Amino acid sequence: MKIDLKSVLLFMSILMILSCEKKQEVLDVEIYETSAKGNKLSKIKPFSGDENSSTIKINDQKKFQTIxxxxxxxxxxxxxxxxxxxxxxxxxxxxxxxxxxxxxxxxxxxxxxxxxxxxxxxxxxxxxxxxxxxxxxxxxxxxxxxxxxxxxxxxxxxxxxxxxxxxxxxxxxxxxxxxxxxxxxxxxxxxxxxxxxxxxxxxxxxxxxxxxxxxxxxxxxxxxxxxxxxxxxxxxxxxxxxxxxxxxxxxxxxxxxxxxxxxxxxxxxxxxxxxxxxxxxxxxxxxxxxxxxxxxxxxxxxxxxxxxxxxxxxxxxxxxxxxxxxxxxxxxxxxxxxxxxxxxxxxxxxxxxxxxxxxxxxxxxxxxxxxxxxxxxxxxxxxxxxxxxxxxxxxxxxxxxxxxxxxxxxxxxxxxxxxxxxxxxxxxxIRPEASIIEVTNSDKELQVTAAKNPDDSIAVVVFNEGLNQKSFTLNFLEKSVSVKIDAQAIQTIIIPAN
Structure with a gap:
């Protein structure tokens, strides 16, 4: 069997490029939810991801009023x-x-x-x-x-x-x-x-x-x-x-x-x-x-x-x-x-x-x-x-x-x-002297706000008024985490200070 050296080299180059690409890191968060189904500031876990999820992006460089x-x-x-x-x-x-x-x-x-x-x-x-x-x-x-x-x-x-x-x-x-x-x-x-x-x-x-x-x-x-x-x-x-x-x-x-x-x-x-x-x-x-x-x-x-x-x-x-x-x-x-x-x-x-x-x-x-x-x-x-x-x-x-x-x-x-x-x-x-920061939200059925606290932690509050469960990807500083929010539920997501 004749081996095409040129093709092998091209394949190896592609593998090397892919392996060198930086994978997006997982964002470390704590999630608390209150819902019509019975959660009461209950701590819940992120999930593995959903291709159909929307995106919420946090930008702590753009600040608004002080709390x-x-x-x-x-x-x-x-x-x-x-x-x-x-x-x-x-x-x-x-x-x-x-x-x-x-x-x-x-x-x-x-x-x-x-x-x-x-x-x-x-x-x-x-x-x-x-x-x-x-x-x-x-x-x-x-x-x-x-x-x-x-x-x-x-x-x-x-x-x-x-x-x-x-x-x-x-x-x-x-x-x-x-x-x-x-x-x-x-x-x-x-x-x-x-x-x-x-x-x-x-x-x-x-x-x-x-x-x-x-x-x-x-x-x-x-x-x-x-x-x-x-x-x-x-x-x-x-x-x-x-x-x-x-x-x-x-x-x-x-x-x-x-x-x-x-x-x-x-x-x-x-x-x-x-x-x-x-x-x-x-x-x-x-x-x-x-x-x-x-x-x-x-x-x-x-x-x-x-x-x-x-x-x-x-x-x-x-x-x-x-x-x-x-x-x-x-x-x-x-x-x-x-x-x-x-x-x-x-x-x-x-x-x-x-x-x-x-x-x-x-x-x-x-x-x-x-x-x-x-x-x-x-x-x-x-x-x-x-x-x-x-x-x-x-x-x-x-x-x-x-x-x-x-x-x-x-x-x-x-x-x-x-x-x-x-x-x-x-x-x-959201503590006194926190700053409200910019949020970009692709799902208009979710209501979102975010604040950066004096200790540099960030609190993101998400409200799902609707009757269907939702999922979204939360992005911050090139890190992300996938989150599910129940129907009729409010969540606070805490991003700890670095």
Whole structure:
């Protein structure tokens, strides 16, 4: 048999080229999944690959906003319920929210004076015409909210920031002499600014430092239902520019952040236009606060981008969101993954806006909104009540809502809903001072965001809202890994620091 030496040499050359080609290395990852099928931050393994899988590519060289934090709110309702539980169950909940084994909440909110999720109407300034606030006292908080915050502080290893928000001044400061609606009388603007300063002192005396304020919860009002106080953009800007900002500066408290607006996203443009109109108007505003109640599915990316571009160096924080107008479903995980919930807009929205409020799945609403916010310059995201009872209260107005943790204080039982695990996918793995980084995603049915943490680890959050399992290849720095995500599931994929 005659051997063709030329062909042999060519074949050997091809083999040598192939053997020298660098094979793509496997990306080392940890994967945690929560799903309708029952995973609850469960650790799962990558798989061998799928020719039909889509591609998610991470680029940590392109960075966007810096993360302030994620968390929930200290309300009187939540703190009251914790007081009714056994010490063991109370600690279990606080550990789940603030401990290293739990959600590791890093950004929180509380209310100044009462709100709808209080047991009754109350103010720290109950004496009428007390212009100098000589009778100011946070005694109402000392049995519930303050102990809850201090216990959380003792558990949290890294600590957390607190944003405080008023729903209303005491009626004697308002033009309608009522808890609900009305406006702050101009003659009390300086008194109301003093209120904020005294609140900082009172909480500091309890060992609690307040990181920031929103000027007013929902300045458009809430349909005249519970505590509220109205501002126009110009009125709020005037109050901050000429009263609140200078007062905190004079009292040596200018490091405390002031966030304007604090309501739904559709109204953002007119507010940031006024807040950031001039250097003088913008001076004391550290950022803008927003809520999510405009729609159950629409993130309003154009409004978020506009607010960011108006003042790129300032905060943009989602300070409140919840499943509202619902009684919680007790130990029924599937309800939270099913399109059964409705919100206030289902009944109240105008005909032209009703399309924004269809039935929805609570988990989907949270996952979509947080990912959408992070992909549009929002740097912090705060849930509403941390704990509610099986009725969705207590609430003096009977404005029932759902919380991530539901309790039955009579039976001393606790239910961690799928919302709790959904929030944990962000709060536990995306830490303060992380940077949102660029993601390229070839499957538009998957929703994805990614952040690089201060320790250089990367957290990639993937949400599959659909009813079919998906697979994708995650690429980073010429390394890759194949991942399957279940139907109706959220994953956090951790790429450890090199």
């Amino acid at each position: 302030t934090g994620f968390g929930g709110s200290f309300t009187e309702s939540s703190a009251y319920l914790l007081n009714k539980l056994s010490k063991e169950k109370r600690n279990e909940i606080l550990e789940a929210y603030f401990g290293e084994s739990g959600a590791k909440y890093s950004l929180t909110r509380t209310h100044m004076n009462s709100c709808d999720f209080s047991l009754s109407n109350y103010s720290y300034t109950p004496v009428a015409d007390d212009v100098e606030l000589k009778h100011f006292s946070v005694a109402e908080d000392k049995d519930d909210i303050i102990p809850m915050i201090k216990d959380a502080m003792a558990i949290s290893k890294d600590g957390f920031k607190i944003i405080a928000s008023p729903w209303s001044a005491a009626p004697w400061m308002k033009d309608n002499n009522s808890w609900v609606g009305g406006k702050l009388l101009p003659k009390y603007y300086d008194t109301w600014a003093l209120f904020f300063s005294k609140y900082l002192d009172a909480y500091k005396n309890e060992g609690i430092n307040i990181w920031g304020f929103t000027v007013e919860n929902e300045p458009h009002g809430n349909g005249n239902n519970w505590e509220s106080m109205h501002y126009s953009p110009k009125e709020m800007t005037d109050f901050v520019q000429n009263h609140l900002g200078p007062k905190l500066e004079k009292d040596g408290k200018s490091d405390v952040k002031i966030l304007g607006y604090d309501q739904n996203r559709a109204g953002l443009k007119e507010w940031v236009d006024e807040m950031y109109k001039t250097e003088e108007s913008a001076k004391y505003f550290d950022g803008t606060a927003i809520h999510w109640y405009e729609s159950t599915y629409e993130v309003f990316p154009e409004a978020l981008q506009y607010a960011h571009q108006k003042s790129p160096d300032k905060y943009l924080i989602e300070t409140e969101g919840c499943v509202d107008s619902e009684v919680p479903k007790w130990r029924d995980d599937l309800w939270y993954w099913s399109k059964e919930a409705t919100d206030w807009g289902w009944d109240w929205a105008s005909e032209k806006d009703r399309y924004l409020h269809p039935k929805y799945a609570p988990v989907n609403r949270y996952a979509r909104d947080i990912i959408g916010c992070l992909n549009n310059y929002v740097d912090g995201w705060v849930d509403w009540n941390m704990v509610l009872d099986t009725q969705g209260g207590p609430n003096w107005f009977k404005n029932w809502c759902v919380a991530p943790v539901i309790v039955d204080p009579e039976k001393d039982e606790v239910y961690f809903t799928p919302i709790y695990y959904t929030l944990s996918h962000f709060s536990k793995f």
